[in-house]
Amino acid sequence: MSLFSRKAGAPADPLIGKPASFGIHRYLQGSSNLFEENRLLKFAIVGLFGITAVLGAVVYSSDQNRRTVVVPFGASGDLYVTGSTPSSGYLRAMTRNIVTLSGTYSAYSADRQFQELLSIVHPSAYESMRDTLNGVLDELSTNPTLSIATYIRPDQPVSWTDSQIMVPVEKVRVIGGVIRKFRGTLRIGYAIENGRFWLTRLSEEKFDAELG
Numbered sequence: 328m329s330l331f332s333r334k335a336g337a338p339a340d341p342l343i344g345k346p347a348s349f350g351i352h353r354y355l356q357g358s359s360n361l362f363e364e365n366r367l368l369k370f371a372i373v374g375l376f377g378i379t380a381v382l383g384a385v386v387y388s389s390d391q392n393r394r395t396v397v398v399p400f401g402a403s404g405d406l407y408v409t410g411s412t413p414s415s416g417y418l419r420a421m422t423r424n425i426v427t428l429s430g431t432y433s434a435y436s437a438d439r440q441f442q443e444l445l446s447i448v449h450p451s452a453y454e455s456m457r458d459t460l461n462g463v464l465d466e467l468s469t470n471p472t473l474s475i476a477t478y479i480r481p482d483q484p485v486s487w488t489d490s491q492i493m494v495p496v497e498k499v500r501v502i503g504g505v506i507r508k509f510r511g512t513l514r515i516g517y518a519i520e521n522g523r524f525w526l527t528r529l530s531e532e533k534f535d536a537e538l539g
Contacts, residue, residue: 411519430477434467449525473502
């Protein structure tokens with residue numbers, strides 16, 4: 328009796344009685360199947376990444392083209408922001424508000440108006456804008472009869488880019504009953520972030536000519 332006889336019930340070795348080439352063939356066939364499965368898995372992973380990228384692009388595009396409608400009480404027209412692009416009606420409305428808040432005031436109304444104006448100033452420009460407006464408040468405190476009125480000129484066009492608005496204005500300065508008039512350009516810097524309008528700059532340019 329063989330010392331290494333097969334135990335009862337153990338499965339027979341499939342290679343017993345087969346030529347050596349049969350085992351090599353089975354090994355190569357198994358390797359080929361495994362390689363094919365790995366290749367299919369790689370294709371599936373690449374396809375999944377591709378689908379994810381496409382869906383991400385669609386979501387990003389939808390977010391950029393999403394329209395935020397902002398209609399204040401009593402206002403009319405198309406006031407909206409699509410992605411980071413405001414409508415012309417929206418820019419005109421914001422321009423009128425900024426000109427009024429920053430350019431038409433007296434010692435009695437300036438503080439409240441300037442606080443409202445600062446609420447839309449971008450954080451990066453907040454301190455500089457606040458210091459400028461505080462300088463105006465200091466001037467008003469020493470000249471309580473001073474008042475300023477600023478009007479958008481109807482004979483000149485308002486122009487804008489994606490970061491600034493150029494407004495031709497006329498300014499009327501009254502102090503102690505003396506009236507002085509000036510014309511120039513109010514340059515308004517702005518930015519649109521997450522559908523919100525931010526004021527980034529406010530400066531007067533070419534206010535040299537005094538009118539009679």
